[in-house]
Amino acid sequence: xxxxxxxQKTDKNDALAxxxxxxxTDISFINGKSKEQQELQTLARxxxxxxxxxxxxxxxxxxxxxxxxxxxxPSKGGLSGVIQGVLEDADNGFSFSFRExxxxxxxxxxxxxxxxxxxxxxxxxxSKKHKHCQRxxxxxxxxxxxxxxxYISLGCDEIGTFNxxxxxSACIGLTPIQHSSGGKIKLGSVGKYVKNxxxxxxxxxxxxxxxHHATRRTAKTKKDLWIQQLVERRGxxxxxxxxxxxTVRTAFAMLKNxxxxxxxxxxx
Numbered sequence: 001x002x003x004x005x006x007x008q009k010t011d012k013n014d015a016l017a018x019x020x021x022x023x024x025t026d027i028s029f030i031n032g033k034s035k036e037q038q039e040l041q042t043l044a045r046x047x048x049x050x051x052x053x054x055x056x057x058x059x060x061x062x063x064x065x066x067x068x069x070x071x072x073x074p075s076k077g078g079l080s081g082v083i084q085g086v087l088e089d090a091d092n093g094f095s096f097s098f099r100e101x102x103x104x105x106x107x108x109x110x111x112x113x114x115x116x117x118x119x120x121x122x123x124x125x126x127s128k129k130h131k132h133c134q135r136x137x138x139x140x141x142x143x144x145x146x147x148x149x150x151y152i153s154l155g156c157d158e159i160g161t162f163n164x165x166x167x168x169s170a171c172i173g174l175t176p177i178q179h180s181s182g183g184k185i186k187l188g189s190v191g192k193y194v195k196n197x198x199x200x201x202x203x204x205x206x207x208x209x210x211x212h213h214a215t216r217r218t219a220k221t222k223k224d225l226w227i228q229q230l231v232e233r234r235g236x237x238x239x240x241x242x243x244x245x246x247t248v249r250t251a252f253a254m255l256k257n258x259x260x261x262x263x264x265x266x267x268x
Contacts (some may be wrong), residue, residue, distance in 0.1 A: 004017040004020050004021045004024075005017035033152075036130075037151075037152060039126070040126060040130070040133075040148045040151065040152060041148075041152050043119065043122055043123050043126055043148065044123070044145065044148050044149060044152065046119055047116065047119040047120065047123060047145070048198060050112055050115045050116045050119055051116060053112045054109065054112040054113060054116060057105065057108060057109045057112060058079055058109060060105075061079060061083065061102075061105060061106070061109065062079060065082060065083075065086070070082060070086065079109075083102065083106050086099075086102065087099055087102065087103060087106075120144075120145075123144045123145055123148060124144045126144075126148070127144035127147050127148055128144075130151070132147075132151050132254075132255060133147040133148055133151055134147075135254060135260050135261065136150050136151065136251055136254065136261075138260065138261045138262070138263075139247050139250060139251060139261055140207070140210040140214075140223060140243065140247065140263075141203070141206035141207040141208075141209055141210035141211075141243060141244070141247060142206055142247060142251075143206060145202055146202050146203055146206045149198075149199045149202055149203070150199075150203075150247075150248070150251045150255075151255070153168070153172065153196060153199055154168055154248070154251055154252050154255050162252065164252075165248065165249030165250070165252035165253060166249065168248055168249070168252045169245050169248040169249055169252075171196070172196050172199055172200050172203070172248055173190065173196065173197065173200045174190065174200060174203070174204075174241060174244050174245040174248060175190065175245060176190055177190070190241055200244070203244040203247060203248065204240050204241055204244045206244070206247075207239075207240040207241070207243040207244040207247065208236065208237075208240040210227070210240075210243060211227055211231065211236050211239050211240050211243060212236070214227040214228060214231075215227070215228060215231055215236070219266060220265060220266060221263040221264060221265055221266060222263075222264045222265075222266060223263055223264070224266075225266060227239055227243060230242060
C-alpha cells in the first residue's frame, strides 16, 4: 500500500490508495485466516519466540562469563557445568550479589528451555488433530513444526495466492532469484532475504536431516535415489535446498488437490 499511496500518510491519502489499489489488474489479495489457522500460527510463533530468548540468554551468559576469563566449553559441562561451578565455588571471589544475579539469569534460561518443550508438545498435539498437517508429515524432512508452517503458508494463502507450486516455492525463497532484463534471463543465487525466512530455515533444516538419513542407508524409494545422486554432484547443502523446494511444491499440490503423499518405491 505504501507504494501506491501518494504524499504523506494521512487518512485521505490512505483511502485514495485503497481505491487505486482495488482497481489494479493482476493483483492477488491475501485471504483471512480461520480461528483454527490462527491458533496454529500462534503456537509456531510462541515457539519461535521462546527459541530466540533461549539463544539470546545463552549467548549473553557465555559472553559475560568470558569477561572474567571463564570460557564455556563442552569439556567443562557446557554452560550448565560452568555456571554451576561458579555458583558452588566459594573461593572464586565473586560477591553474593553477583551470585544471586547469575542464579536468577540461569533460572530464566532454564525456564525458556522448559517453555520450548511445552510448546513442542502443544504443536505435536495440534498437528495430530489436523488432517492436512498429518498428511504433510508424510513428506521427507517434514515434522509437526514444518507441517504447520506449510499449512499456514500454503493452506490459507498467508503468502499470497499461487497458481502453481513454483510460485509458492519462489515466495518462500527456495528458487534462484531472477535478474532478467532486455530479453535475457539471468538466474542468481537462491533467495535468502524473503518474508518467510523462518519458514525457509525450518524447511531447509528438516530437508538436511532427511538428506543425512538418505545418504546413510540403501535407497528404498526414488526420492532417496534422487537425493543420493544429487549429493554426489552438488553436495549435501545444495541437496537440502533442492529437497525443500520439492517439498513445498508437493505440499502445494497436496493441499490444492486434497491428496495424500506416498513415496514411490524402487523396483525390487
